[in-house]
Every structure is written in C-alpha cells, then in structure tokens.
Amino acid sequence: MGSTKADIAVSYDVSNEFFRLWLDESMSYTCGIFDDSDKRAEMPPPGHPGERSLEEAQREKHRILAGFAHLDRSKSFLDIGCGWGANLEYQATVTGVKHAHGITLSEAQAAEIRRRGLPNVTAEVCSYLDYKPSQKFDSIISICMMEHIVSPQEAREGKSIPAYRNYFRLAHEWTKPGAYFGLQTILRNFVPRDRQDVKDVGWVTYEIFPGGITPRLEEIIAAVNPYWEVLEVKTRRLDYMKTTWHWRDRLRRNEAKIRAQWGDKVYEDYDRYLSTCVRGFEKHYQSLAQYSLKRID
Numbered sequence: 001m002g003s004t005k006a007d008i009a010v011s012y013d014v015s016n017e018f019f020r021l022w023l024d025e026s027m028s029y030t031c032g033i034f035d036d037s038d039k040r041a042e043m044p045p046p047g048h049p050g051e052r053s054l055e056e057a058q059r060e061k062h063r064i065l066a067g068f069a070h071l072d073r074s075k076s077f078l079d080i081g082c083g084w085g086a087n088l089e090y091q092a093t094v095t096g097v098k099h100a101h102g103i104t105l106s107e108a109q110a111a112e113i114r115r116r117g118l119p120n121v122t123a124e125v126c127s128y129l130d131y132k133p134s135q136k137f138d139s140i141i142s143i144c145m146m147e148h149i150v151s152p153q154e155a156r157e158g159k160s161i162p163a164y165r166n167y168f169r170l171a172h173e174w175t176k177p178g179a180y181f182g183l184q185t186i187l188r189n190f191v192p193r194d195r196q197d198v199k200d201v202g203w204v205t206y207e208i209f210p211g212g213i214t215p216r217l218e219e220i221i222a223a224v225n226p227y228w229e230v231l232e233v234k235t236r237r238l239d240y241m242k243t244t245w246h247w248r249d250r251l252r253r254n255e256a257k258i259r260a261q262w263g264d265k266v267y268e269d270y271d272r273y274l275s276t277c278v279r280g281f282e283k284h285y286q287s288l289a290q291y292s293l294k295r296i297d
C-alpha cells in the first residue's frame, strides 16, 4: 500500500509557499545533477567556484531524463508522481513534447500545476494504483515516487519486490510498444549504526515521509522483469548530498520568515530532516540512481 493520501498530505501539503521558499524556482523536489562526468563520485563540497546553481542542476536532471525517456516533439508522456509540475513544465516548454500528463496524490501540488496554466500539460490527483489512462503514452518519466510504494512494515514482510513489479507492470500497460522510461529513485544502502544517525533516519522515515521507504538497487533490478529492459543506470550520491545542502542553505536563509509564518516546529523539523539527508548521502546510508528502461514487447 505504501503512503496513503493522508501520508502524502503530511509530506507535501505543508504549504506551497513554504516549499517555494527553499526549493529552486521550478519547485523540483528531487536530486538535481551538478556533475554528470565520471568524476561525480569525487565532487568537491558545495559552493565551489564554477559550480552549477541549484536551478541549473534541476534543469540538467530534466534534460538527462528526457534523453533516457527518448522524448521529442512528437511524443506524449506520463509523469508518475509529478510533484508541483517541474518536469512537466520543462518537457512541455523546453523539449516541446506534444502532451505531458502528470499524476500526484497531493491536492496542493495539483493546485500549483493548475495555477501555472502550462501549454500541453494536464494533471490529476490519482494514485498510480487506481490510474486508468484514456490513451497509451509514448514514454514515461517518474522521479523519486517509488519511495512511496511500500511502507517500512511491508518492506520487513518481504513485499517490496512484488509491489515494485506491479508498478512496472502498470507502467508497461499504460505505454505503446517501443516505449522508453526515464526513472529516478533514491537508494537505501548502508544501515546507520551511529546512535544519533539511527534516531534521525528513523525520524525522517516516520515523521516527514510516513508510509514510505526508499528502495534498494537490487530490488529495482529484480522488479523490472519481465516488463522493462535496463539500458543504463547511473548513481549520483553526491549530487543528492549537494541538492539537500542547497535546500537547507535556502531554508536557513528564510529562518525568520518560516518561524513567523509556520512556527518553530516546522522550521526545526525541516532543518533536522535536511541535515539528516546531507549526512545520509555523505555516509552512504542513501544514494540516488537514474535509469533508462525500454519496454519489453
């Protein structure tokens, strides 16, 4: 079952204005790409001269995923877990796709997409489990939505791979033969052992993203079969360390405003959550992967 609609409201419906203060201008709430080279595992710490801005890093992510999903002006695509519409907007306005459709479980996110009034973009509040498209898509992009598919309890009960396989089965059903899929997921790697890290990682899992848990790379690789062929996988752990560092930096620059408008608890919870993320990516508790998948026909 994973995150319910009520869980999703905890994670994403604090207030669109709150998230606008510390995300990039497109409100992309996933890892941006600061370094796409073979040196990305040795990236210097945030803030070095010549580094991409957070805005540029987010656009680079959307550009890479457009390539992984083989998008062009003749294509229609589905964004599973489309957030506030950053990827829909990029692909409709920069790539120039024919039609971009998004599904999200968050009412606040769908309201923001409607507010943007984007050309050739539609979106709806719907769980992927209930989604029945009226036509098949040429491509799919899904950016850090799989983290909501199973709960920690379900993962302990061994339900992850069957649930991920069901998601890949549905994605296969919604596409035309020959479709490509640009996927991005956080990865669960080392188990934290340090006492404070155990507490903080558990707290983020249950308080900030209730109902969900990040997948392991081997689970995704097992679950794509027999629906999608893995053409390419790139891991980008330090890119997410940098992205969460930038988010925390922007959050801290807006401390007074956030405390005044949303209260001390919201500010302190988000500072703790983002600090845990920065440390978690540094210490290999989490990583990030981007995948190019091709439909098996």
Ligand SMILES: C[S@@+](CC[C@H](N)C(=O)[O-])C[C@H]1O[C@@H](n2cnc3c(N)ncnc32)[C@H](O)[C@@H]1O
Pocket (backbone or CB within 6 Å): 003, 008, 012, 027, 028, 029, 030, 080, 081, 082, 083, 084, 086, 087, 103, 104, 105, 106, 109, 126, 127, 128, 129, 142, 143, 144, 145, 148
């Ligand atoms: C971390 S956000 C990522 C948003 C966006 N892809 C981005 O890059 O900014 C996860 C997204 O998955 C969506 N989501 C979670 N569970 C879902 C479900 N069962 N069906 C559809 N969307 C879901 C949330 O509503 C949210 O939009």
